[in-house]
Amino acid sequence: MYFDTGKHALRKHRLTLRIRSGGKRRIQTIKAVDTASARIFDRLEWETEIKGDKPDLIAATQTPVGDVLHGSRASKLAPIFKTVVDRTTWNVKHGGSEIEVALDEGRVSAHGSTRPIAEVEFELKRGSPTDLFALARSLDCVKDLEIGVLSKSERGYALVDGDEPRSFKAEPIALEPNLSAAEAFQNIARACIRHFRLNEPLLIARRSADPLHQARVAIRRLRSALSLFEPVVADQKYKRLKRRLRDVSHQFGEARNLDVYIAHTTVPDVDKGGQLPPFALKPVGQAQTERERAYERVINTLQSKRFRQFMQDLVAWIQAGPWRTSDEPESQTARDQNIEDFAARVFKRRRSNLKQHGRHLERLSPEERQRIRIEAKKLRYASEFFSKLFAGRKHRKRYRAFIAALGDLQARLGDLNDIQNEQEIAAELVTHKATSASRSRARRAAAGRLGDRNKRTAALLISACEAHRRFLDAKPFWR
Amino acid sequence: MAILREVELKLELPIAEAARLLERSFNRLEGN
Numbered sequence: 001m002y003f004d005t006g007k008h009a010l011r012k013h014r015l016t017l018r019i020r021s022g023g024k025r026r027i028q029t030i031k032a033v034d035t036a037s038a039r040i041f042d043r044l045e046w047e048t049e050i051k052g053d054k055p056d057l058i059a060a061t062q063t064p065v066g067d068v069l070h071g072s073r074a075s076k077l078a079p080i081f082k083t084v085v086d087r088t089t090w091n092v093k094h095g096g097s098e099i100e101v102a103l104d105e106g107r108v109s110a111h112g113s114t115r116p117i118a119e120v121e122f123e124l125k126r127g128s129p130t131d132l133f134a135l136a137r138s139l140d141c142v143k144d145l146e147i148g149v150l151s152k153s154e155r156g157y158a159l160v161d162g163d164e165p166r167s168f169k170a171e172p173i174a175l176e177p178n179l180s181a182a183e184a185f186q187n188i189a190r191a192c193i194r195h196f197r198l199n200e201p202l203l204i205a206r207r208s209a210d211p212l213h214q215a216r217v218a219i220r221r222l223r224s225a226l227s228l229f230e231p232v233v234a235d236q237k238y239k240r241l242k243r244r245l246r247d248v249s250h251q252f253g254e255a256r257n258l259d260v261y262i263a264h265t266t267v268p269d270v271d272k273g274g275q276l277p278p279f280a281l282k283p284v285g286q287a288q289t290e291r292e293r294a295y296e297r298v299i300n301t302l303q304s305k306r307f308r309q310f311m312q313d314l315v316a317w318i319q320a321g322p323w324r325t326s327d328e329p330e331s332q333t334a335r336d337q338n339i340e341d342f343a344a345r346v347f348k349r350r351r352s353n354l355k356q357h358g359r360h361l362e363r364l365s366p367e368e369r370q371r372i373r374i375e376a377k378k379l380r381y382a383s384e385f386f387s388k389l390f391a392g393r394k395h396r397k398r399y400r401a402f403i404a405a406l407g408d409l410q411a412r413l414g415d416l417n418d419i420q421n422e423q424e425i426a427a428e429l430v431t432h433k434a435t436s437a438s439r440s441r442a443r444r445a446a447a448g449r450l451g452d453r454n455k456r457t458a459a460l461l462i463s464a465c466e467a468h469r470r471f472l473d474a475k476p477f478w479r
Numbered sequence: 480m481a482i483l484r485e486v487e488l489k490l491e492l493p494i495a496e497a498a499r500l501l502e503r504s505f506n507r508l509e510g511n
Contacts (some may be wrong), residue, residue: 090505101505118492120501129486136488142502148489226482313490319486
């Protein structure tokens with residue numbers, strides 16, 4: 001049984017309190033999600049045997065729960081959801097290592113609703129991380145399973161919340177200044193995998209734009225993390241993983257571009273209360289068909305054995321790839337460098353690139369502008385990844401201004417890119433799909449819209465140049 | 480005792496049948 005206050009005070013502080021019953025024994029377990037939520041304590045889990053079925057708050061005073069549940073809050077603690085789980089464990093020896101495998105089957109229930117829980121966990125007890133993943137990879141019954149990212153308490157809270165959200169945004173990443181570059185990369189990459197996996201089932205079930213967009217953002221963030229940390233993680237597997245991520249990303253991109261195209265082409269006209277022009281119907285109808293096909297391709301990829309194996313390989317590589325286990329002195333030095341120093345160097349280089357390449361933005365080709373947009377995006381992801389490292393008041397203030405300026409630049413360049421994509425999609429739909437009558441109607445319509453688009457492009461270019469200037473004015477928050 | 484994040488892999492099982500398959504595999508592995 002899990003406990004919290006009516007307003008979920010523990011959850012807000014990223015803590016959980018559970019009482020586990022086994023025969024006559026009652027064990028109270030308090031967990032902190034990460035070191036930030038553990039506050040001054042140097043661990044993440046506290047277990048005490050207690051008497052009775054209610055939380056023992058005296059035992060909890062020596063944990064972060066003691067700080068959160070002071071005064072009248074403590075009396076508001078009540079049972080909130082329940083998990084019943086049968087656990088079967090095996091101790092397996094593989095390649096000289098000892099691995100505990102735990103199969104959990106059961107259910108979580110709250111307010112009369114119930115959801116099943118079925119997951120398997122591999123945990124290294126002794127030996128090499130490489131063996132753990134080699135064991136998982138050697139078993140056919142494991143190969144096409146999906147990565148699990150939700151804890152049992154998160155499943156419980158999701159059930160208490162009721163309706164599933166439309167999609168999940170990226171969560172802040174709690175990095176500490178004393179981490180090594182390797183540890184920081186692992187935290188960031190794990191957060192990206194989690195972001196992706198939270199949205200993946202929603203995308204498959206609903207085929208809607210929001211989870212597709214978020215899953216795509218998760219992959220892009222991960223690709224950015226791979227580029228940012230290239231000096232630390234570039235081993236013999238690096239290029240292959242990056243290529244595969246790029247291919248998946250392109251597939252998502254095709255579906256996303258059609259979503260944007262359809263939204264831009266239909267919604268504004270209808271929203272203004274106007275009739276959709278007849279010439280627009282055919283291309284939009286075709287775009288809808290193309291969109292369905294693009295979604296089908298994405299979902300087929302996600303549900304393929306090859307992709308699931310790839311995700312497991314990716315998780316294995318993040319935790320125990322050659323970059324992580326190599327004894328080469330150069331590799332060790334790269335891994336062990338302090339993350340704050342590493343981040344400051346990354347920012348300095350990326351900002352200076354964006355400063356230089358973004359000069360005379362108005363004279364650049366759409367392809368060159370697109371490259372700058374990607375540079376801006378990478379710098380923004382890096383700023384988000386590393387923001388918690390620079391937590392002082394001055395840093396926070398500068399960070400907000402920096403992110404706002406960068407976001408603005410990215411948005412202007414994004415709008416320019418959307419116009420470019422719309423033109424390409426429209427041209428493609430007209431060329432390949434339309435009948436000759438609708439083709440000539442669509443051409444006339446496209447010509448009419450072209451003038452409008454040229455005007456929009458010119459206006460956006462001016463504001464993109466201004467955004468670039470404002471970005472250069474924003475003070476670096478990492479200094 | 481401090482319990483920090485260890486090397487681990489968590490996977491979701493789509494159907495009960497997958498759990499039975501796993502059970503058979505690991506019973507065999509542990510038996511060896």
